[in-house]
Amino acid sequence: MNDESHRANPDSSLIPHPSSFPVVALIGNPNTGKSTLFGALVGLRQRVGNYPGVTVEKKTGSMEHEGRRYAVIDLPGLYSLAARSRDEMVAVNVLLGRYDDLPPADAVVAIVDSSNLQRNLYLLSQVLDLGLPTVVALNMVDVAAGQGISLDVRRLERELGVPVVPMQAHRRIGVDELKAALSRVVAAGPAPRPSPLPEAVRREAEGLAALAQQAADRGGVVPRLPAWLAQRFLLDAGGHLEQAIRGDGDGRLREELPAARERLAEAGFRVPGVETAARAAWGSRVCEAAVRQPREPRPTASDRADRLLTHRLWGTAVFALVMLGMFQAVFVGAGPLTHAIESGISLLGRLLESHVAQGALRSLLVGGVLAGVGSVLAFLPQIAILFLFLAVLEDCGYMARAAFLMDRLMARVGLSGRSFIPLLSCFACTVPGVMACRVIDNERDRLTTILVAPLIPCSARLPVFALLIAAFIPARTYAGGLVGLQGLVLVGLYVLGIATAVLAALLLKRSILRGRTPPFLMDLPTYKWPSLRTALHRVIERAASFLRFAGTAIVGVSILVWAALYWPHGAETVEGSHQRESYLGRFGRMVEPVFRPLGWDWRIGAAVMASLPAREIVVATLGVVFNSGEEGAKPQAGSGGPQAAFHAATWEGTERPLFNVPVALSMMVFYALCAQCVGTLAAIRRETGSWRWPLAVFGSMTALAYCAAFITYQVGMWLGS
Amino acid sequence: MIARYAQNEIPVQRLRRGQSALVARIAGPPEDVHRLEEFGLRPGTRIEMFRPGSPCILRMAGSKVCLRTERRVQVFVTPAASQG
Numbered sequence: 001m002n003d004e005s006h007r008a009n010p011d012s013s014l015i016p017h018p019s020s021f022p023v024v025a026l027i028g029n030p031n032t033g034k035s036t037l038f039g040a041l042v043g044l045r046q047r048v049g050n051y052p053g054v055t056v057e058k059k060t061g062s063m064e065h066e067g068r069r070y071a072v073i074d075l076p077g078l079y080s081l082a083a084r085s086r087d088e089m090v091a092v093n094v095l096l097g098r099y100d101d102l103p104p105a106d107a108v109v110a111i112v113d114s115s116n117l118q119r120n121l122y123l124l125s126q127v128l129d130l131g132l133p134t135v136v137a138l139n140m141v142d143v144a145a146g147q148g149i150s151l152d153v154r155r156l157e158r159e160l161g162v163p164v165v166p167m168q169a170h171r172r173i174g175v176d177e178l179k180a181a182l183s184r185v186v187a188a189g190p191a192p193r194p195s196p197l198p199e200a201v202r203r204e205a206e207g208l209a210a211l212a213q214q215a216a217d218r219g220g221v222v223p224r225l226p227a228w229l230a231q232r233f234l235l236d237a238g239g240h241l242e243q244a245i246r247g248d249g250d251g252r253l254r255e256e257l258p259a260a261r262e263r264l265a266e267a268g269f270r271v272p273g274v275e276t277a278a279r280a281a282w283g284s285r286v287c288e289a290a291v292r293q294p295r296e297p298r299p300t301a302s303d304r305a306d307r308l309l310t311h312r313l314w315g316t317a318v319f320a321l322v323m324l325g326m327f328q329a330v331f332v333g334a335g336p337l338t339h340a341i342e343s344g345i346s347l348l349g350r351l352l353e354s355h356v357a358q359g360a361l362r363s364l365l366v367g368g369v370l371a372g373v374g375s376v377l378a379f380l381p382q383i384a385i386l387f388l389f390l391a392v393l394e395d396c397g398y399m400a401r402a403a404f405l406m407d408r409l410m411a412r413v414g415l416s417g418r419s420f421i422p423l424l425s426c427f428a429c430t431v432p433g434v435m436a437c438r439v440i441d442n443e444r445d446r447l448t449t450i451l452v453a454p455l456i457p458c459s460a461r462l463p464v465f466a467l468l469i470a471a472f473i474p475a476r477t478y479a480g481g482l483v484g485l486q487g488l489v490l491v492g493l494y495v496l497g498i499a500t501a502v503l504a505a506l507l508l509k510r511s512i513l514r515g516r517t518p519p520f521l522m523d524l525p526t527y528k529w530p531s532l533r534t535a536l537h538r539v540i541e542r543a544a545s546f547l548r549f550a551g552t553a554i555v556g557v558s559i560l561v562w563a564a565l566y567w568p569h570g571a572e573t574v575e576g577s578h579q580r581e582s583y584l585g586r587f588g589r590m591v592e593p594v595f596r597p598l599g600w601d602w603r604i605g606a607a608v609m610a611s612l613p614a615r616e617i618v619v620a621t622l623g624v625v626f627n628s629g630e631e632g633a634k635p636q637a638g639s640g641g642p643q644a645a646f647h648a649a650t651w652e653g654t655e656r657p658l659f660n661v662p663v664a665l666s667m668m669v670f671y672a673l674c675a676q677c678v679g680t681l682a683a684i685r686r687e688t689g690s691w692r693w694p695l696a697v698f699g700s701m702t703a704l705a706y707c708a709a710f711i712t713y714q715v716g717m718w719l720g721s
Numbered sequence: 722m723i724a725r726y727a728q729n730e731i732p733v734q735r736l737r738r739g740q741s742a743l744v745a746r747i748a749g750p751p752e753d754v755h756r757l758e759e760f761g762l763r764p765g766t767r768i769e770m771f772r773p774g775s776p777c778i779l780r781m782a783g784s785k786v787c788l789r790t791e792r793r794v795q796v797f798v799t800p801a802a803s804q805g
């Protein structure tokens with residue numbers, strides 16, 4: 001059943017594991033209902049993972065039909081098999097079976113949007129040239145009918161040479177017929193089909209394949225090129241495949257490629273244009289034969305909605321309302337849940353304190369594990385609601401309109417509209433914002449957005465700002481009570497974060513991430529009622545991902561910080577004096593000279609260092625360090641306790657007050673620009689696939705925060721004197 | 722810079738709302754041109770301007786797409802005789 005030509009060469013990393021189930025690849029343009037179809041075929045038997053080295057999600061599942069099992073792989077939505085980046089290469093790699101745990105595909109289900117057939121036929125034409133057993137899922141027939149488009153299915157089958165199954169995947173109509181057709185073609189095996197590519201192109205591709213075969217026979221490392229892969233190698237000028245194979249050592253293949261393209265150009269078949277011309281001509285012919293549509297496209301409901309929603313003024317107003325609603329839901333809606341979780345955690349803490357004997361274990365459980373778990377769980381309601389909103393917006397099609405409206409603004413920063421919503425999400429919490437960057441298809445843009453996201457002021461900074469502003473910024477008002485100094489400082493801090501993010505994006509785009517910006521080209525899918533099932537599925541998947549990556553990082557680092565604050569430990573209870581002697585305390589005192597230019601003493605420095613797991617921990621730690629609370633208790637912002645303690649604190653061994661306005665400002669500026677959030681760093685690691693970037697972000701943001709805090713303190717003291 | 726264009730060809734940004742046109746040619750770096758062609762914007766494709774501006778929204782073979790080209794890429798179209 002596995003076509004021999006798909007087996008890679010003896011290089012062990014390319015040999016796929018034999019599978020007893022036929023492997024079916026699901027391929028199609030974005031917005032064709034592919035995920036819905038995947039869900040309909042495999043139900044709950046699906047898993048989401050990652051392909052090595054890329055951030056594309058790997059979705060695999062298993063399907064059953066008449067007692068036979070099939071493995072199904074949901075490939076990312078594509079417009080063409082011509083891969084320009086490692087992410088886009090995923091589909092080709094999966095089809096070839098180049099991933100260790102996925103055998104090469106035995107069959108393909110190609111899903112197309114009936115209301116948009118001509119465009120979908122480009123990829124379909126490439127898929128048919130793979131020579132694999134194929135079934136076409138003609139999805140969204142209801143949408144096509146609604147636009148007055150009629151499709152002659154029998155004629156299509158004749159033109160395409162493969163079974164065509166009309167479907168409405170979201171209503172589960174046609175799924176059984178699809179499964180039946182699939183099992184028939186799998187049983188029948190591969191069948192050769194005529195290709196729309198000119199004879200000359202096919203001959204040159206065969207020549208390259210023969211060369212590769214010879215090189216492999218000589219014992220070279222070049223993988224064998226099946227016919228369709230040789231065609232891609234020939235046609236994808238400057239693409240990822242060419243670079244991958246060129247690196248593989250055989251000189252003759254490398255030399256022959258430009259020669260082959262030169263010959264084709266002379267014959268009038270310039271690469272890559274020859275492919276688009278040939279396939280587009282074929283697609284037109286097929287549509288001419290099998291599709292009847294009205295001369296003038298009928299304005300659809302989506303069009304009517306878009307008259308408002310893409311209007312530069314009114315559309316933006318609607319967008320602002322939607323975003324306001326989202327933030328309202330995230331902050332206000334999550335409130336009760338967060339409160340309940342926090343109460344639960346404190347209850348658990350008190351239980352532990354009453355049942356476990358005082359000592360290292362109790363302190364670990366309460367101060368390390370519970371504190372870490374508590375901060376992770378306290379985030380969860382906010383994050384879940386945010387993910388839910390993002391999933392619904394994406395599913396109903398509004399996300400693309402939002403990207404359109406914000407594109408001009410983002411283009412000024414060197415990004416595109418797709419970066420807007422991920423960055424906006426960072427106002428709530430950076431971790432889901434970073435994870436939302438997956439929707440940005442341009443790799444450079446995506447990386448830039450991910451790197452800049454931690455600078456956007458997130459909601460975890462608020463407790464720090466609130467505490468320090470309430471304690472040290474006088475409650476003066478100006479303009480007859482309209483404008484308050486405290487509010488101004490808060491706004492100033494927000495503006496600082498946003499402005500720095502903008503500058504960082506511009507800088508990145510001009511330096512290390514410089515490159516040609518490809519044209520911004522984006523599909524605006526037809527609006528549809530969002531499926532709650534899909535949305536919930538997405539939320540659960542993302543929340544689980546957050547818990548796995550960010551959550552474990554936060555708990556892990558919390559425990560480490562606890563240990564650094566706990567040991568060495570004698571018989572004293574954990575109070576401020578004890579912290580002095582802990583490892584972190586000692587370290588803090590040792591590096592105090594580093595903090596003094598910022599106006600901080602070792603206690604503030606240690607509290608800042610201890611907030612690495614999550615920013616707002618600094619509030620609690622400051623409380624403990626300045627003896628105003630017990631271990632694990634959270635001082636309420638604005639209450640007498642911590643504020644009084646701050647005002648009373650002095651530099652050790654002197655009467656000089658520790659805290660004043662410049663010190664408070666320098667702390668707040670530090671927190672506006674620092675990366676004291678291991679959750680974000682873990683998310684960046686996950687989304688970029690390497691430690692290089694989170695380390696770079698941490699290093700550069702810490703340095704930036706330090707310098708800004710330094711300037712703030714020094715200027716503040718100088719102005720005050 | 723792409724300066725000259727044939728009679729009756731105008732840059733796509735100059736289409737008015739509701740105006741139909743046929744794509745005449747796409748000028749620019751081959752990689753970008755190829756990307757646009759794969760997406761469906763090819764010589765001969767029929768388009769209708771849905772929302773002018775930058776980026777603009779074009780109606781194309783049953784779907785709407787959003788397009789913003791950088792200076793180096795230019796899509797030239799021939800407007801249809803009748804207004805949309």
